[in-house]
Amino acid sequence: MPKPNQIPEIMKNDFFITDEDQEHAIYSKPLTELFIKENMDVLVALYSPHFKALHPTATAAGLARWFASIPLAFQYALSVMNQSIDLSPQNITVQIYSFNGVYWFSFKLNQYTTRLYRDEIPREDWLYQQLVTFYSDTMRPLLETMAESVQMNIGQLWGQFPRKFDIFVEKWKQAIAFGWSEQIDRDYQFLAENMEPEVFGRKRNPFHIKQRLIRSLDDETIQIPVECTCCLNYLREGGQLCFTCPRLKEQDRETMRKKRKEELEVNE
Structure with a gap:
């Protein structure tokens, strides 16, 4: 177990949450500064060439997937650690550094502060309070500024989150005891079904989605989910629509x- 006020390794390894500056960082900016359009414009312009984006909307979608680490860390703390982390925008500094020619993001906390859930109030009430504050104060203004910067539908950015959540939630459940697994499911369901759309500034809760399944590319006996929204990788150099992209027609999937x-038969 980590010592008090010490960031757990999973926060560093899975969510890029740290309390240290990245050595040789090529970019560093308090998260609150990214709520200003001009500062977001600079970040998009910096990341676009490395991301090989042909359009800034592709860059924004890529950035959204990096920033998804923040709500994932928050959800992990709530469900697995049974505590909230201070991921307020005032406590986060966004840093970019290069490793083996690849740009990596790091989210430095000025102070690692947690609050364990106490049963003075029902857990659902506590959960609701934590989620409302976090999404209203941190994620909503970040994505709104990002969407404004590149002039795109913000729903495309929110849509980058659910499938990442699905993947990580399953990973957490497999790694811990059964009792906690149930809490992970309940908390994720609570996020999707009990949070009003207004919390996200949307007409619909972006996590409340109906999953559509298709036959896998490699094994037709396996069903896999279609993405919630396009990742826009087709707007990158050499990019194309992914097999699970909602834009892709079924006849195109069959061709793939x-x-x-x-290809598999040739390699046998």
Whole structure:
């Protein structure tokens, strides 16, 4: 177990949450500064060439996937650690550094502060209070500024989150005891079904989605989910629509399956 006020390794390894400056950082900015359009413009301009984006909306989608680490860390703390972390915008500094030619993001906390849930109030009431504050104060203004910067529908940015949450939630459940697994499911369901759309500045809760399944590319007996929204990788150099992209027609997926099958047969 980590010592009090010491960031757990999983926060560093899975969510890029740290309390240390990145050596040789090429970018460093308090998160609150990214609520200003001109500062977000600078970040998009900096990241676009490295991301090989052909359009700034692709860059924004890529940035949203990096910033998804922040709400994932918050959800992990609530469900697995049964505590809240101070991920207020005033406590976070966004840093970018280069490692092996790849740009990595790091979210430095000025202070690692947690509050353990106490049963003075029902857990759902506590959960609601924590989620409302976090999404209203941290994630909503960040994504709104990002969408304004590149002139895109903000729903495309919120849509980068749910599938990442699905993947991590399953990972957490497999790594811990059964009792906690149930709490992880309940908390994720609470986020999706009990939080009003207004918390996110949307007409619909972006986590409340109906999953659509399709046959896998590699094994047609396996069903996999379609993404909530396009990742916009087709707007990058050499990019194309992903197999699970909601923009892709089923006939195109079938063509991709046949091509993959032929490739596997050749390599046998």
